[in-house]
Amino acid sequence: MRIVNLAHGAFFLLGGYAGIVTMGLTGQLIVAILVGVAVAAVAGLVTERVLLQRIRGQELPEVLVTVGVALVVTDLCLAAFGGNPRSIQPPAPVSGAFDLGPVTYPAYRLFLIGLAVAVFLGLYLVQHHSKLGALIRAGVDDREIAGAMGIDIDRLFTIMFVVGAGLAGLAGVAAAGALTIRPGADTDILLFGLVVVIVGGLGSVPGAAIGAVLIGIIDAFAKVWIPELATFAVFLPMAIVLVLRPRGLLGRPA
């Protein structure tokens, strides 16, 4: 939908904190995930309806507004939850290690991999094999004609934005179990998000998946082998892709 939401990192943070608080109250990971997704989605809904809808179709102002939202949300998170890192202790059955024969692997991380694959498949199926997906693709390709055909573009874009924000919240709760949620985690995750999208290609779900795996592996090895230059290692694939293929690996041609 041609919006770069730079508040995504902030929604990630918000969802993560909401999940952590819920986890502390209920002890149920499922409830924590649902609350985290819901909180981030509501934040997305407010951002979209109150702010972005006024400037629909103007790319740069849209991005700049999301920057403002990011500043506000991260600062309020800092006010509410303080500067100390927080995390979730994964409950059974996703706690502990999982025996995979030759290696053991943390069960929670397996759960995360499953979750990511499920989300990826879900998004891909919706985008390419559902009526909603067809409407979205039509809306992105040609806003005016799609509108003239009777598609409610505004509602469509609101749905997209809210789903995006909800997924950021989901990522936040999920990350709270494996990493920590703290001030600054938002920009860390945003950097990965941006690089993954630049490498994978704007608007492509498979591109994002390939980019994510690629960047994730490079980052993981770089952190062990060249810790001082780990951030730089993320830069290299981005640079190579931008020079050789500016639209990204699976980005659509103009």
Place this chain on the structure above:
Amino acid sequence: VTGTRAWRVALLVAAVAVVVAAPLVLSSYLLTLLTLVFIAGLLAASVNFLAGQAGLVSMGQAGIAAAAAYGVAYATVRGHDVVIQVGLALVLTLVTSLVYALMTMRSRGIVFLMITLALGMIVFGLAYRLASLTGGQNGLTGIDRPALIAENGTFYLVCAAAFALGTLVLRHVSRSPFGLAVRGVRESESRMSSLGYRVAAIKFGAVLIAGLVAGVAGILAVWQTEFISPSIAQFSRSALAVVMVILGGTGTLLGPLVGAGVVIGAEFWLSTYVERWATVLGVVFILVVLFARRGIVGELEARSHRPRRSAGPAQGLETVPRTTNAGAASPAARDDPDDQLA
């Protein structure tokens, strides 16, 4: 107004007199604040050049300034003299700007913004992690200003002069044939390339020039604080520069300075009353983007309808989206082969 030129000269002389006289009158606190305004204004001027002339909003300009600042800091800590300090800073500025320019020269609109944002974060990551050179999170201390400009009043004048010089250079570039080509690229890439211009090379040049100005701002910034830490490369610094530009008036000559003055003034004034200063800033930013996109200077100029505006260099931010994403209505936008987002 008749005799506009005489008025402008008189205004200029008055402005210079006020700026030069300031150290004699102001308290050291206010003088430091003004120094900060000029330094931030210079960084904002660099962002403004790209946003106003090329229609490219850089969200990572602080990364270039930070590279220059680390150059000064590293050379100082290693005991080198001022020539080496500035030399290293300029080399690092050039290298970083070259990387920025190479990575972004084939992008525009939100893709340009995303790439510069990512590059800025990578610079931050390097500053944070490359602890053997940068001191990591603790940063580098013991950076003294060169003896010649160590005194606060002198340093203030240097910063003011640097801002004036940077602004004049950027104005000169904007009005040169190259500047016109940059503006042509902003208006229509496909038209410019069919006229035989090399669009990527023009953007490359524009990013490089803006980068050099940002580098100078970085050198002054580290001399101002006499200390450096990764926070100088933080995303919020780059975002703040963009806020200043939009608040002051995108594409206007003095917009960056006015924007810097308002933001820094508000920061110091508000932060004594309100703890959540960043929230206030975010809200202000949103309001400005939504309701006052011409900015303060842009709004004033639009109201006074001066005839020289017709020859003036640039327009406000609001023309940018119309040209980069004219909706489906504009055939130019749809036929543009360079549109990476279409």
